[in-house]
Amino acid sequence: MTRTVVVTGAGGVGKTTLAAAIGVILARSGLRTLVLTIDPAKRLADALSAGELGDEPQLVLSEPNLYAAMLDVAASWEGIIHRYADPEVADRLLVNPYFRAIADRFPAAQSYAAGERMAEYIESGRYGAIVIDTPPSSGGMDFFLAPASTGELVSGKLLRWLTGSRLPGRSVLFQFTAKPMLRLADGVLGGPMLSDVADFLLDLRTIYDRLAVRSKAIERHLRAADTIIVTTADPTPIYETTRFFEELAGIKITPEAILFNRMLPESWIEEADRRASATDSSDPTAAVLTNNLVAWSAEARRQIEAARELSARYRLPVHEIGWRVPPPSTLDELASLLSAVDVSNGFANIPTSQQ
Amino acid sequence: MMGATDLVLVSGKGGTGKSAVTAALAIERALRGQTVLAIDLGTGLGLGTHLRTSSLTYEPTQVRTGVWAMTMVRSAALDEYLKTQLHVPGGAPSRTLAGALSVLVDTAPGVREIISIGKPIFETWKEKWDAVIVDTPSLGQFQSYLRAPSTIAALVPTGRVKRQAGSLTATLSDSSITQVVLVSNPAELPVIETVEAIETITSERLCPTPIVVMNRIVAKSGITEGHVKNLVDGPLREAAVHQRSVESLQHHWMAQIDIDVSLPYLMGVSTPGEVAVQLAAAMRAG
Numbered sequence: 001m002t003r004t005v006v007v008t009g010a011g012g013v014g015k016t017t018l019a020a021a022i023g024v025i026l027a028r029s030g031l032r033t034l035v036l037t038i039d040p041a042k043r044l045a046d047a048l049s050a051g052e053l054g055d056e057p058q059l060v061l062s063e064p065n066l067y068a069a070m071l072d073v074a075a076s077w078e079g080i081i082h083r084y085a086d087p088e089v090a091d092r093l094l095v096n097p098y099f100r101a102i103a104d105r106f107p108a109a110q111s112y113a114a115g116e117r118m119a120e121y122i123e124s125g126r127y128g129a130i131v132i133d134t135p136p137s138s139g140g141m142d143f144f145l146a147p148a149s150t151g152e153l154v155s156g157k158l159l160r161w162l163t164g165s166r167l168p169g170r171s172v173l174f175q176f177t178a179k180p181m182l183r184l185a186d187g188v189l190g191g192p193m194l195s196d197v198a199d200f201l202l203d204l205r206t207i208y209d210r211l212a213v214r215s216k217a218i219e220r221h222l223r224a225a226d227t228i229i230v231t232t233a234d235p236t237p238i239y240e241t242t243r244f245f246e247e248l249a250g251i252k253i254t255p256e257a258i259l260f261n262r263m264l265p266e267s268w269i270e271e272a273d274r275r276a277s278a279t280d281s282s283d284p285t286a287a288v289l290t291n292n293l294v295a296w297s298a299e300a301r302r303q304i305e306a307a308r309e310l311s312a313r314y315r316l317p318v319h320e321i322g323w324r325v326p327p328p329s330t331l332d333e334l335a336s337l338l339s340a341v342d343v344s345n346g347f348a349n350i351p352t353s354q355q
Numbered sequence: 356m357m358g359a360t361d362l363v364l365v366s367g368k369g370g371t372g373k374s375a376v377t378a379a380l381a382i383e384r385a386l387r388g389q390t391v392l393a394i395d396l397g398t399g400l401g402l403g404t405h406l407r408t409s410s411l412t413y414e415p416t417q418v419r420t421g422v423w424a425m426t427m428v429r430s431a432a433l434d435e436y437l438k439t440q441l442h443v444p445g446g447a448p449s450r451t452l453a454g455a456l457s458v459l460v461d462t463a464p465g466v467r468e469i470i471s472i473g474k475p476i477f478e479t480w481k482e483k484w485d486a487v488i489v490d491t492p493s494l495g496q497f498q499s500y501l502r503a504p505s506t507i508a509a510l511v512p513t514g515r516v517k518r519q520a521g522s523l524t525a526t527l528s529d530s531s532i533t534q535v536v537l538v539s540n541p542a543e544l545p546v547i548e549t550v551e552a553i554e555t556i557t558s559e560r561l562c563p564t565p566i567v568v569m570n571r572i573v574a575k576s577g578i579t580e581g582h583v584k585n586l587v588d589g590p591l592r593e594a595a596v597h598q599r600s601v602e603s604l605q606h607h608w609m610a611q612i613d614i615d616v617s618l619p620y621l622m623g624v625s626t627p628g629e630v631a632v633q634l635a636a637a638m639r640a641g
Contacts, residue, residue, distance in 0.1 A: 011368065264597070296622065297590075325601050
């Protein structure tokens with residue numbers, strides 16, 4: 001059984017970094033581990049790869065159990081079409097101008113491709129653990145909703161609307177029901193655009209049943225995975241975190257833990273309060289240093305209040321991850337981010353004495 | 356209001372504070388006595404919370420003195436596009452057509468984008484506002500918005516849609532009307548992605564040269580290495596070391612990009628509404 005960890009959160013909070021950190025720790029615990037990243041910063045890609053990080057998983061040279069891959073959306077969709085469409089339909093789809101546009105642009109397409117890849121790697125049995133960094137659209141929530149919404153697209157809203165629930169033959173569609181409407185639409189649009197789209201959707205419709213079965217499997221894998229939410233104290237990620245909980249509850253997923261990233265030490269707050277009243281204001285150096293501590297302690301206070309509130313509201317581990325400047329760029333630095341988190345054991349706290 | 360309307364399109368990598376900056380740009384203009392419309396083309400949540408309102412609708416509502424706000428609702432936008440831009444008559448034929456077009460919006464390249472980017476442009480054409488300020492989705496989607504009119508023009512040889520797309524392109528590329536603002540942060544990915552976006556936008560001539568707003572700059576403290584060296588271990592030293600590391604890292608990334616507007620890192624500010632108001636104050640001061 002493959003241990004799967006899905007790392008999600010708003011943009012810019014450090015998802016990719018923490019997914020890599022979890023991967024390093026799982027690999028060091030003895031599991032053959034794959035980290036599937038989406039769009040890593042150069043320092044991370046460099047840490048995870050000797051050459052170019054690509055679609056094919058490759059061994060991270062300095063870490064015997066760790067593999068890394070980067071999602072290639074276009075390649076993933078070609079794979080999906082070849083796997084689920086009849087060869088003749090696949091050939092038509094792959095050269096259709098609408099296909100590439102959808103694969104590139106449909107917001108759920110990247111997320112669906114990531115889910116499909118995740119399922120493939122889980123089912124391959126090659127890895128003891130897989131860590132997934134979620135695509136940024138809708139702050140990662142699309143990743144969880146994509147299997148269902150992709151089915152919606154492929155089920156052919158246009159076709160249902162044109163013909164009712166019955167799947168029509170190509171000739172039926174163009175001879176009877178649709179013709180007058182298509183002519184009318186093309187008159188306004190100024191070209192054969194709508195019939196091109198209908199043609200494309202008819203082809204896509206043939207893979208719907210197989211894709212629907214597949215979507216269910218991806219959803220099962222998602223429910224079996226550990227979901228980790230990453231946030232910082234900024235208002236937007238905090239707000240997104242509350243939305244994640246609501247939407248994940250809707251698809252029966254309960255997050256395992258929150259990683260509260262870029263935290264400052266709590267000890268700064270008390271010290272700042274003490275010094276604010278005691279510092280000799282005639283000493284310019286002391287004033288500069290105290291003002292600096294006071295400014296950062298306001299930030300520390302905001303962070304701790306936000307972290308405590310999340311912890312009280314959701315009753316799950318909220319791990320405070322220290323703010324590293326510069327950000328971690330080696331595997332050891334990545335692993336040290338989570339030194340207080342028992343990644344192998346349900347993301348529980350490690351008691352202080354054992355750290 | 357007097358004269359033409361400014362169209363301000365705001366984009367940036369996720370997490371850089373795009374919605375906060377959009378709200379601040381609207382508030383700052385309102386403080387100068389202008390009447391502005393702020394439009395959320397994304398989820399409808401980010402911009403709203405920064406303007407202290409829980410639910411934006413397609414119909415603009417006033418959220419503070421001089422600031423009106425609305426969110427994109429694609430079905431309503433499609434309806435408006437058909438009626439006011441393509442002059443599709445009402446009644447049953449139009450419903451049939453609207454059904455077909457609503458599928459097109461979800462499927463064909465460029466159509467969804469043209470409906471979304473169309474609305475702010477139509478509001479600009481009305482000359483009812485001093486400025487229309489738009490919170491657009493991530494950098495990638497923003498670029499497909501800018502490309503939408505030409506994508507459409509390439510797909511359809513003739514017709515009303517094509518003519519209309521031409522008018523949109525004309526407004527988007529007119530530097531006396533349209534201003535593009537890219538929000539960035541002094542960190543690796545935001546700077547690299549902003550530089551790449553500017554290169555693409557400029558080389559494809561998608562719109563006037565973007566303005567870079569660098570958000571979350573930690574103010575210089577004046578702490579030197581000498582200060583730190585003389586300190587004993589403890590919070591005072593830790594905070595001084597942290598400050599110097601942040602300053603040096605931010606300095607490194609800010610040197611890689613031309614910055615037009617600098618905005619501060621707001622320490623200890625926790626509500627989106629307060630963030631927007633303070634950023635607006637910083638814009639006024641700067």
